[in-house]
Amino acid sequence: METFEAIKGRRSIRKYKKEKLPRQDLEKILEAGIWAPSGSNAQPWQFFVIDNNELIKKIMVIAPGIFNLPAAMIIVCRDMERAFSLVGELGRDVISLMDISMASQNMMIEAYDLGIGSCPVRSFGISALKILLNFPEHISPELIIALGYPEEFLPAPERRKLDEVVFWYGN
Amino acid sequence: METFEAIKGRRSIRKYKKEKLPRQDLEKILEAGIWAPSGSNAQPWQFFVIDNNELIKKIMVIAPGIFNLPAAMIIVCRDMERAFSLVGELGRDVISLMDISMASQNMMIEAYDLGIGSCPVRSFGISALKILLNFPEHISPELIIALGYPEEFLPAPERRKLDEVVFWYGN
Numbered sequence: 338m339e340t341f342e343a344i345k346g347r348r349s350i351r352k353y354k355k356e357k358l359p360r361q362d363l364e365k366i367l368e369a370g371i372w373a374p375s376g377s378n379a380q381p382w383q384f385f386v387i388d389n390n391e392l393i394k395k396i397m398v399i400a401p402g403i404f405n406l407p408a409a410m411i412i413v414c415r416d417m418e419r420a421f422s423l424v425g426e427l428g429r430d431v432i433s434l435m436d437i438s439m440a441s442q443n444m445m446i447e448a449y450d451l452g453i454g455s456c457p458v459r460s461f462g463i464s465a466l467k468i469l470l471n472f473p474e475h476i477s478p479e480l481i482i483a484l485g486y487p488e489e490f491l492p493a494p495e496r497r498k499l500d501e502v503v504f505w506y507g508n
Numbered sequence: 509m510e511t512f513e514a515i516k517g518r519r520s521i522r523k524y525k526k527e528k529l530p531r532q533d534l535e536k537i538l539e540a541g542i543w544a545p546s547g548s549n550a551q552p553w554q555f556f557v558i559d560n561n562e563l564i565k566k567i568m569v570i571a572p573g574i575f576n577l578p579a580a581m582i583i584v585c586r587d588m589e590r591a592f593s594l595v596g597e598l599g600r601d602v603i604s605l606m607d608i609s610m611a612s613q614n615m616m617i618e619a620y621d622l623g624i625g626s627c628p629v630r631s632f633g634i635s636a637l638k639i640l641l642n643f644p645e646h647i648s649p650e651l652i653i654a655l656g657y658p659e660e661f662l663p664a665p666e667r668r669k670l671d672e673v674v675f676w677y678g679n
Contacts, residue, residue, distance in 0.1 A: 340621040343511040344540045369515045378665045387677045438609035450511040494549045496542050506558045
């Protein structure tokens with residue numbers, strides 16, 4: 338698919354078919370993630386892939402932003418130790434969050450390109466998720482990307498117009 | 509260009525040709541930005557496009573992360589008031605930063621697709637930039653995307669391998 342078509346066509350998909358996702362597609366989505374830029378090339382990310390329905394259901398209990406069972410989830414985490422040791426306080430507190438967000442966007446675009454729906458979800462209990470998945474202290478889950486073949490296609494929510502959000506300081 | 513090719517081929521480009529960028533290409537890059545997802549669909553972004561060399565040079569004085577004159581810059585900002593009023597404290601403090609980072613990644617991928625090099629820069633004085641550009645208090649510049657036709661192509665910095673950053677909780 339053409340790049341712009343994928344960027345513009347991607348939607349947040351919230352209802353998924355039961356069908357599981359091929360491992361090779363998940364790997365390609367993850368591969369897209371690691372090609373994001375990162376401050377000082379720290380690559381302060383870790384990705385946890387869940388495609389076990391029982392575990393997905395447990396996570397849904399603490400993630401009220403997910404209403405329907407996805408086929409898989411990628412839990413996008415910051416490695417706070419790595420970010421701090423390579424980029425300092427600003428890296429740990431700010432830049433690493435930007436890095437993993439860019440990686441997430443790569444993954445959602447690539448998923449769409451493969452015919453797979455995605456939805457970024459931030460409304461979950463970070464501490465509860467860390468306990469559930471037994472994450473070490475320095476691994477901070479920041480985003481759940483829910484994934485699955487789309488069960489429904491809704492129209493895109495309206496976008497603010499370019500002339501409302503863009504300001505030109507031209508020649 | 510194919511989506512995955514654009515995602516994987518994008519590089520941070522730090523040396524630019526003098527040639528200016530066509531307005532229609534800049535508009536397409538910005539259009540890619542506004543198709544990013546955002547928490548609660550708040551779209552808490554504002555984009556300031558600078559392609560006046562004198563102003564670019566003034567910005568470079570307070571942006572030590574930019575060594576060579578870019579043809580243009582997009583200053584990606586958060587609208588803190590909008591984020592807070594639509595998404596609350598978590599929106600203002602965290603989610604809006606993720607939103608504008610995803611929009612930035614869209615723009616950098618689309619720039620690459622158009623043959624335009626980009627580099628995300630976070631090392632600049634936020635307060636100084638706000639004063640220089642006369643931003644209102646609630647508009648917070650978070651990232652400068654430097655843009656220009658590439659003057660040089662360097663090999664990609666090494667990526668951490670998938671099996672170092674990906675963990676599977678499979679069936």
